[in-house]
Amino acid sequence: MNKPIIILGNGGHASVLTEILLLQNRKILGFTAPEEQTNSYDLKYLGTDVIFENYNPLEVELVLGLGTVGISNVRQSLYKKLKNQGYTFVICVHPRAIIASTATLDEGTQIMAGAVVQPHVQIGENTIINTGAIIEHDCIIGAHVHVAPGTTLSGNIQIGDCTHIGTGAKIIQGITIGSHSLIGAGAVVVNNISSNQKVIGIPAKSHRI
Incomplete structure (x- = not known):
């Protein structure tokens, strides 16, 4: 109940x-x-x-x-x-989001209107998948991540904990992004990104935070 x-x-x-x-x-x-x-x-x-x-x-x-x-x-x-302290956080999913039956959402996940989460995606606890974001098949997204509106993650991407993917960013298939990194709005990521990096541009280039 x-x-x-x-x-x-x-x-x-x-x-x-x-x-x-x-x-x-x-x-x-x-x-x-x-x-x-x-x-x-x-x-x-x-x-x-x-x-x-x-x-x-x-x-x-x-x-x-x-x-x-x-x-x-x-x-x-x-x-x-x-x-x-023993509290539980609700998984919030907008009724107009599309979530594949094989996707897994951990506690506190928030998925907004128009988002698409494809098969075998794993989303960690307390992560935001914001309006209109597309998460393609087999992506693994860590805890406390924010995938901002209009972002596209192609298949088989791994995102580390506490990383922020900025509005409209695009990440090609198979990329790994470390924890505590910031992918700037509109960036196009075509190479792996290590932890604690700020990434901007087309194609995106990284700078240590």
Whole structure:
């Protein structure tokens, strides 16, 4: 049975997730934020993240509504903190996303409208596959990754943990990208990328972060 949901955050990414949850008729208790705020969906402000000390982790589920625009440890740190407290994060999939039956989605995965996830794809925990992104067959995507809107990953690509793939980037088949790297918006990646790299251009060239 579905449990009531608390959304962490109140920005644009949280709004997109709220839409998905409402389409699924999920009960939303409210949201957290660093200070009291209004909400465009009239959701209740519950307080800061301190409130989670007062809830039973077995009675609610969480949705992490903080997006990323580059490499950031905030999502990962908050996710791990609340997991250590016993909380569970919802897998959010927009009804207009296409997910192959053989794809696997770990806890907290978020897949937005128009995204396509093809057969035998593996997506790690707390990863965002944003609007209109295409993940072709047999890709392996790590944890805490953000694949931004309009991105195309061809087949058999591996993406390391905590990497950000910028809007509209394209990665050819068979490429491996390390962890904690940033692929710039519109980049075309044709060579393997090691960890802790910033990659920009067509064809993309890397620079150590």
